[in-house]
Amino acid sequence: MTALDVESLRKDFPILERTVNGKPLVYLDSGNTSQKPRQVIDAVREHYERHNANVARSVHTLGTESTAAYEGARERIAAFVGAPSAAELVFTKNSTEAINLVAHAFTSASEDPRFRLGPGDEIVVTEMEHHSNIVPWQLLAQRTGATLRWFGMTDEGRLDLSNIDELINERTKLVSVVHYSNILGTINPVELLIAKARAVGALVLLDGSQSVPHVPVDAAALGADFLAFTGHKMLGPTGIGALWGRYELLDAMPPFLGGGSMIETVSMTGTTFMPPPARFEAGTPPIAQAVGLGAAVDYLAAAGMDNVVAHEKALVAHALDALTSLPYVRIVGPSDLVDRGATISFTVDGVHPHDVGQILDDDGVQVRVGHHCARPTCVRFGVPATTRASFYLYTTNDEIDALVRGIERVRKVFA
Template sequence: MTGLDVDSLRKDFPILDRTINGKPLVYLDSGNTSQKPRQVIDAIREHYERHNANVARSVHTLGTESTAAYEGARERIAAFIGAPSPTEIVFTKNSTEAINLVAHAFTADADDPRFRLGPGDEIVVTEMEHHSNIVPWQLLARRTGATLRWFGITDEGRLDLSDIDELITPRTKLLAVVHYSNILGTINPVELLVAKARAAGALVLLDGSQSVPHVPVDVAALGADFVAFTGHKMLGPTGIGALWGRYELLDAMPPFLGGGSMIETVSMTGTTFMPPPARFEAGTPPIAQAIGLGAAVDYLSDVGMGNVVEHEKALTAYALDALGSLPYIRIIGPTSTVDRGATISFTVDDVHPHDVGQILDDEGVQVRVGHHCARPTCVRFGVPATTRASFYLYTTHDEIDALVRGVERVRKVFA
């Protein structure tokens, strides 16, 4: 049905051979964290077994090899997202840190007026954001006296753009918006939003935590100023993420952390700093993790992101139909595959999501339950939490059938 040979591909993922409670593992929680192929695991092990040394500090062979592998990963990650230069890729520990790095640059007395923020200025977000793209801006507004505003959500799980001209105005200094919702699966109209922000003179940050793993992303074509994403959701290890930023903006931003490697010279009376990206990578970086992420983007490139999209679209259509046929299921978010990804949140009538998750786990089906670090979205839809099934390139139609059987068992248990 797609260009993916999923049965062969699954052999690359050792964990998929596991059983849970004596039943085959059905992993439907990739929106939380993805599984890792042998190629990524082997790249990390190879580094520790053969090349382990610190980077950018030594002239010996191991240090040179480690630095080459670390910077090589940066180059491949830059190419994967269409960044004009690897110097626009700043390694962070996750998307949260990447977003906070940008928030740190805004102050009341910033040298660059693009990062100067105070009373009367506005930051615009949306009601469907992950907490990582809400809380840093709330803290920034509190520090500077700026105002935080947001787009609402329609009943269909789309952004409510009816008041876009009232929300994005000349007072807007930053628009921070999720590209692909981690709870609703909605893929937002970035082109329209970026154009409006540009016309207002605002900077734009996209949370690409879900989009970069699942759809082809070309940061140059998107037109945003910053894109944050994280490795563990795209077949890579935990502890590594990245911020892509336009170089001229990164060059105008102050350091996020102070320490070794981010300096040019240090004296007791003052310090000068390295240009980006080194300016933002103080201390020993996550070297093995970056190398693992480089291996992950190699894997995704070999598979082909177009193939990933087509496979996930077919899975999502199948799952929406199957879950939608159950009269006691409420899908929270878009119910068609138009501008939506492979993440489906739902509720079961009269059953708490935690109970749904426990019954599904008994069946070997791993899903996430809760508010998914998107509590304002749950409040908008009048639910305390949801059950979320999220798919990836290794997910099969049989696994979706197992999910549906598990939900039917939930209904029988709590009938």
């Protein structure tokens, strides 16, 4: 495509044809989970109807077809995020598992100095992280005696980089940072953070849960060491995500889980393990889900990620202009289009976000309310929760207008 034909594209998404409470569905919760096009739904259904079998185990026709579909999906997904080799892409069930897989590799007794962590060593994150990129590192610090440090935020919802040289220093072993905030919509300057980490010999993990679905991402070109992302936010099924990692690092990491498929040989006195990525994919993997995610990246590639970016930037411009015209609405996060994605969190004066969400739902408008698994961000901005509207390639300006009308009704109800 040379540009997104959104009206035609929307016909690929069956769920967008339904109503909620007698009103047309207005789905503005894609940051939570995206809707799925027929092409993805059909790919999963066809796999179960015609090719269903376990992978890497059988020489019969169905097993061979299933393995080819699974590994073919891996190749296309790896290419989508700029991986030099499909062997660098590990299937996980989500971003959370991918991040935990990396955290598991760090121990105080690691033979590899890159993964040896103990008292005096430091892990650096940010205050705007999803809980999935905070809690694993807190647990790791507790296990090893390392120290967890973090970047704060400005009032505009951007990283406060004033102390970057203090935070990323010779004691830093890992910098794990969100690429695109799930609550603020902020797109972080990861190139700068990666360069600083490289200068002190630290590893870098990017949480790409929101960035991979919405902007072109080339993890290897960025210079990162690891990239975590999840399928259900990028038109794919639930239960499937991925970790991209530089092969030399994956090859140095211990298994995350033990069982079938990840072994070379097993005896009662010891076991040897497969090379990556099989080493990290114990047991029967999410085969049909991987096939579905492969179809999802095919869909996004055909749409063109640059076109997705352009469409979403226009949506955000329209939404920011409309929301800032309401004097009782406060945007939590960047108020301009600079380094900003298609996610807007806000509060309505005098109305709890859960009440906002319920009234919007009455009008068929689906948004998320709460702290969005980013409670430290809410604490930083002095709010217990926010209402979050998040857009995608199938979102229209008319749907944003429906959101604004719903907020105006919220105000009238609670006036």
